[in-house]
Amino acid sequence: IDGKATAQQLRDNIAAAIDTLKQQHNLQPGLAVVLVGEDPASQVYVRNKGRKTLEVGMNSLEFKLPAETSEAELLTKIAELNGDPSVNGILVQLPLPDHINETAIIEAIAPEKDVDGFHAVNSGKLMNGEQGALVPCTPQGCVMLAKQHLGDNLSGKHAVVIGRSNIVGKPVSMLLLQESCTVTVCHSRTRNLAEICRQADIIVAAVGRPLMVKRDWVKPGATVIDVGINRIDAEDGKTRLVGDVDYHEAAEVAAGITPVPGGVGPMTIACLLRNTLVASCLQNGVELPDSV
Structure with a gap:
């Protein structure tokens, strides 16, 4: 993806x-x-x-x-x-x-200028499914990438979110619920994590542990959105960026998967610009163009 x-x-x-x-x-x-x-x-x-x-x-x-x-x-x-x-x-x-x-x-x-979407007012609006909420950029990008691969209708799909942070895990869960997904939120205390992931149509990995999600965690044909950005040692004595998902393993069974880098990262800044456009339209009483 x-x-x-x-x-x-x-x-x-x-x-x-x-x-x-x-x-x-x-x-x-x-x-x-x-x-x-x-x-x-x-x-x-x-x-x-x-x-x-x-x-x-x-x-x-x-x-x-x-x-x-x-x-x-x-x-x-x-x-x-x-x-x-x-x-x-x-x-x-x-x-x-x-x-x-x-x-x-x-x-x-x-709150109306909070383009990161972190203010309690925007968090509350997202939780309540209200119009006019400025939604955190990375979760917004995750859902767009899932739709880019699966189409606009995510209804009924089982999404497993690994991570419960206020920045990614919680808001992406709310967004997926709004898309009528069945959402399971997992975290460091979750038992049988691999088993739960194997049930997922969509996995969103946002836990900050390099290469944690392996091939046997992914159901064949699933869509994997990797939010992790981790720097690990490389063989040449340098370092390299990897996600929370072992990309090469998971790609063997997933129908679609975001790479790191080049996956969720570019979407975060694009969604920040989208939020600024949305905020400008709301503040000036102008309708947001359908194209965004």
Whole structure:
């Protein structure tokens, strides 16, 4: 299952929708990304997000704050962005330095601008199946990739989600329930995990354990969505990226499987851009184009 190609198609659709917004409503969605400190991985993510934001025709704002920035200073910056009508989406890059309370920061972002979908208001709307929720990007991408392989109708399929985090496991479970799947959520305390996985039509692996899901965990013909990004030692003394699924083993029996890298990862940024477009439309009372 080609995440790169699917993400490119979604970004193309978003770019076309933004062209329409500009022409018909004189609107240009704006995404503000706040980075505190100099974590190398976070810097790469922020740079990629900024580039992709500009490519689809959005306004990209980046705020890089020193690692010693206080929680109060960061809250002031968020309040400023909340009040800026040209900013439709706000993303504070995680992780934050230890002296800053991540929950307090997430909850300070206006729910209608919370394009990460982590605010309690958006989590609650997702749980209740309400319209207008901004849904976390990675889970949204997982469901899109499952549909890309299986078609839009996932009704009645048994989905097994490995992992119960607030970032992936719980929200992807809610999204799959909304698609009328039967959903089993597994985690570190689950007994007979391999046996449960073998019953699944769809496996979403989001547990952070490299190569955990083996060939005999996968029912022949199942669809496997691998969210894991783990760095392990390679034979040449370097390291390589692998997922939570042993790709080469599982690919022998799965009907479709996402690679790592190149699977769920590209979809996460594409869905962030989609959320920013959705937020802009909601804030301005404009209908979201059907193409996205």
